[in-house]
Amino acid sequence: MDTVEFGRLLTAMITPMNKEEGIDWGRTEQVLEHLIATGTETVVVAGTTGESPTLTHQEKLDLFDFVLRRANGRVKVVAGTGSNNTHTTVELTKEAEACGVDGIMLVVPYYNKPTQEGLYQHFRIAAGSTSLPVMLYNIPGRSSVNMTVETMVRLAEDVANITSIKEASGNLVQVMDLIAKKPAGTAVYSGVDELNLPYLAVGGDGVVSVASHLTGREMREMMDAYFAGNPTRAAAIQRKHLPLIRALFMTSSPAPLKYALSRMGLCEETVRLPVIPLDSDEKEWMDSLLFSQGILR
Numbered sequence: 130m131d132t133v134e135f136g137r138l139l140t141a142m143i144t145p146m147n148k149e150e151g152i153d154w155g156r157t158e159q160v161l162e163h164l165i166a167t168g169t170e171t172v173v174v175a176g177t178t179g180e181s182p183t184l185t186h187q188e189k190l191d192l193f194d195f196v197l198r199r200a201n202g203r204v205k206v207v208a209g210t211g212s213n214n215t216h217t218t219v220e221l222t223k224e225a226e227a228c229g230v231d232g233i234m235l236v237v238p239y240y241n242k243p244t245q246e247g248l249y250q251h252f253r254i255a256a257g258s259t260s261l262p263v264m265l266y267n268i269p270g271r272s273s274v275n276m277t278v279e280t281m282v283r284l285a286e287d288v289a290n291i292t293s294i295k296e297a298s299g300n301l302v303q304v305m306d307l308i309a310k311k312p313a314g315t316a317v318y319s320g321v322d323e324l325n326l327p328y329l330a331v332g333g334d335g336v337v338s339v340a341s342h343l344t345g346r347e348m349r350e351m352m353d354a355y356f357a358g359n360p361t362r363a364a365a366i367q368r369k370h371l372p373l374i375r376a377l378f379m380t381s382s383p384a385p386l387k388y389a390l391s392r393m394g395l396c397e398e399t400v401r402l403p404v405i406p407l408d409s410d411e412k413e414w415m416d417s418l419l420f421s422q423g424i425l426r
Contacts, residue, residue, distance in 0.1 A: 134262060134292065135205055135232065136170025137335035137352050139318065140342060141178035143383050144192065145396035152188060156396040158199050160342070163395055165203055167345030172196060173234055176209035177271060178339050178383050183401040186221060193228045207264065211235035215251050219258040226259045234264045234295065237272040245280045256288045263290050264337075268297040268320060278306045285315045295320040295337045301327055308332040322374045326367040329355050339382065340374045343389055343424055373418045379411060388415055392425055 142164065145156035164172060174196050175181045175189045184192070193208050200206055208225035210233055212218050222233055235255050237248060256263040265284065269275035275298055285291050294311070296304055297320025308317055308331060319328035322340040329335075329352065341348050347366055355363035377385045381404045388407045391398040392415075398406050407415065419425040 134316070135207065135264075135335075137356075138169055138341060138345065138349055139171040139173055139207070139335065139337040140164050140169040140345070141176045141337055141339055142172045142174055142196075143342065143387060143390065143396065144175065144179040144184065145387075146399040146401065148397060148399055150399055150401050152192070153397065154195060157192070157195060160390070160395055161196060161199055164342065164345060165200070167341070168349035169204060169341060169345055171205040171207055171231070172200070173207045173209055173337060174230075176234060176266075177236065177268070178386070179209065180383065180401055180404070181209050181212075183404075186217075189221060190224055190228065193225050193230055197229055205231040207232040207234050209234045209236070211238070211255070211266065213238035213241050215254055218251075218255045222255055222259050226261050230261065232262045232264060233259055234266050236266040237268060237274055237276050239272040242274055245277055248274070248276050248280055249283060252284050252291070253288055256284075256291050260290065262292040263288070264293040264295055264318070265291060266295040266297070266320065268295075270297070270299075275303075278303060278310060281307055282310045282312070285312050292316065293318060293334075296328070296333075297321050299324060301331060304328055304333070305331045322377070323371065326351065326355065326360075326363055329363075330360070339377055339386060340370065342386055343373065343377075343393075343419075344370050344422075370422065373422050373424075376415055376418050379414070380407065381405070385411070385415060388412060389419060389424070392416065392419060 145153040147153040208230040210221040267276040293316035295318045299321045316334040319325045319336040325336045351363045351366040388398045
């Protein structure tokens with residue numbers, strides 16, 4: 130299977146909400162069109178950037194269906210169906226496949242603090258419930274558990290439709306170890322925008338990005354330069370956007386991103402509790418970066 134079946138640039142898409150905290154379907158379409166226009170090849174819908182912990186089961190299904198219909202084959206759609214409940218994950222995964230999505234993303238279960246064997250069994254059962262390609266998502270900063278290289282490799286070897294891994298530990302030694310040991314044909318994506326280029330430099334296949342909402346064209350340019358043999362150009366682009374990337378995580382995500390997109394006229398800044406909007410100082414800082422980066426003029 131092609132190691133870049135989802136392309137090089139995947140975006141973990143926000144879920145636009147109105148002032149009453151309901152899903153804003155018009156803005157959802159607007160954000161999708163913006164991402165397509167700026168180089169995204171695959172959107173991940175109802176991932177953690179999409180505020181999956183506070184979306185209902187039905188809202189997630191409605192999002193999968195809506196984005197699929199509006200995308201109409203122009204980009205691939207990966208459904209974030211993972212949770213900390215294996216049975217719920219299996220149920221939503223089956224329903225997402227029935228909607229017609231192109232793939233599934235499964236996050237490491239949060240809060241439960243499962244053992245490595247527990248992680249293996251969770252992902253084996255969840256991935257086994259679908260015929261779609263599955264992306265594992267390791268993000269210890271949010272899940273409190275790091276999926277080890279041994280567990281990721283074991284899963285990729287044992288479960289045929291686990292075809293990619295979004296690695297967001299930020300540990301480049303772990304990433305290199307994973308890339309060295311993974312089965313051929315298993316893609317490894319950066320899940321840490323600050324380290325997108327370093328992930329590529331040690332053998333990564335692409336990125337699953339948050340910042341691409343704002344810098345999609347430049348991120349594509351960075352990857353094109355790197356894979357064309359111009360790491361100096363790629364590094365210059367990565368360094369240019371580093372202050373903005375860091376600002377997107379100055380407080381609980383996706384509040385900074387939603388504020389930035391609201392300044393671009395793409396959505397409201399509304400987030401669901403327990404995440405709260407930026408305060409006035411944070412907004413001032415974000416505004417300064419958006420102007421200095423040329424995103425706002």
